[in-house]
Amino acid sequence: SAEAPAHPYRRAPLHLRPVRQGLFTCSTKLLYHQRVHTGDRPVSSPIYGERFTMASHALSHQHVHTSGQPYDCPYCGEAFDSSRGLRHHQRSHAGEQLL
DSSP states (O other): OOOOOOOTTOOOOGGGSOOOTTSOSSHHHHHHHHHHHHOOOOEEOTTTOOEESSHHHHHHHHHHHTTSOOEEOTTTOOEESSHHHHHHHHHHHHHHHHO
């Protein structure tokens, strides 16, 4: 008996689809993206051995176990665990500086 043809509107799960040419501008970005689908976490945290997909994720997670909040606001002294959090907070001071 012949198999029924695949339904034309059904798509393969994302992790089974071939990567489209040009979707990623850098092979490293493709590698990091593929880790999302494969579950590969090759970077280990030296503190408790947690596994991460990227070294930068392991580094930012270390702040949870060590110093905690190394980024201080120069305007009010509030501390943050990431430079992104500090930048977001500093926008709240922008209105004060305009007054």
